[in-house]
Amino acid sequence: MRRTKEDAAKTREEVLAAAAEIFYENGVSGSSLEKIAQRAGVTRGAIYWHFKDKAEVLTALHSEIRLPQEAMVDYAIEHGHDDPLGLIEQGTIEVLQILVDDEHQQRVFAIMILGCEFTEHLSDAAQRIITANAEMFGKLQKLIEMADEQSSLAPLWTADSAARAIQCSMNGLLAEWLRSGKSFPLVDIGERLIRSLIRSMRDNEER
Amino acid sequence: MRRTKEDAAKTREEVLAAAAEIFYENGVSGSSLEKIAQRAGVTRGAIYWHFKDKAEVLTALHSEIRLPQEAMVDYAIEHGHDDPLGLIEQGTIEVLQILVDDEHQQRVFAIMILGCEFTEHLSDAAQRIITANAEMFGKLQKLIEMADEQSSLAPLWTADSAARAIQCSMNGLLAEWLRSGKSFPLVDIGERLIRSLIRSMRDNEER
């Protein structure tokens, strides 16, 4: 049995780590505190000691994550960088590189962004979403391959990466619009975004 | 009491419409069939007559939605359009315009994309996500305003729209990467995407 402050802090961290895994696997609503406790090697009593309820475990997970982008953006605002756009570009890439190596951050982000309602009982629905997305991607890819054969695809892009980029930005656009309560003009932003993307995908002097 | 085939089909549709609303408001896991039944003006018995369980209601909602993009993409593949990239651009904008006017589609998309785990008990966690996103957006906007004052922002963009576009594509990138099980190189795609965006935001002959 553990008693010291350090041990208590350790079990707290273990509970949070277990919660991230369980939430990621079963979704937040699909995860019981009992499962989390088992994964962490404790009982529910331990969880209730450190946290009020499941919601507080979730907010603890969320507050644990410090968006690296924020620090970067704050720095840029304070120092008045001479090339803000270049800073955004560079910072974004660095953030992505850091994220790729941090599994825990990935899980917490997934829980936050996707909600992760991939319960066993709803797995077929989740599966349909995934396959539908995959089909969409395949068709997009074929279309862009046609453009490539007509030599109208810029050398920066491949058919695969271009299709992926379009898919990502489109779904991101929809998700942000819906999440924000439709607080910005969808068509307006979407038009600029897709137009910029497509323009960069055309061979520069082509048209 | 209703008995004819048409009446039965009507209640089925009413159940689906109610389910979309309840799912959208409470999240899938947070919605009981009882609540859906009440909203639809029937009892749970009616739902269990038309559907096996909650999962089947969800898949019915999902299969109801026909992605307009798919029809467009299929058409393009069959007909071999001479400008595939232009077709994608145009088609995307049209899809967005249609979506803006269809509340039901918006709800179903929100359920599918976001998962919508915004239960009452988790509302503070959801709130934190929203506010964190809003803060990120504000800082991004400020940064881009700085670029604008240095006259390095292309006329196509405003600080607001540019910040929104970056936010959308970044979150979309992360979401797709996580949802697809990390099936594509995040940094690679992200670098091309953000680079294309930033380039289109710079004043053309500036650098």
Added chain:
DNA sequence: ATATTTACAATCATTCATGTATGTTTGTAT
């Protein structure tokens, strides 16, 4: 050395959604 608090474990009662089983009414076929 003793008291008190910490950090849990174990138990219990309650709620709540689910699934199923059965009842009831009405359309429809014969």
Added chain:
DNA sequence: ATACAAACATACATGAATGATTGTAAATAT
């Protein structure tokens, strides 16, 4: 006119998760 099945409503049993309470061993304060 009667029989049967469709389209539900009602009632009940089950199980699972929750929150609360209680117990307890060790750490820490005095």
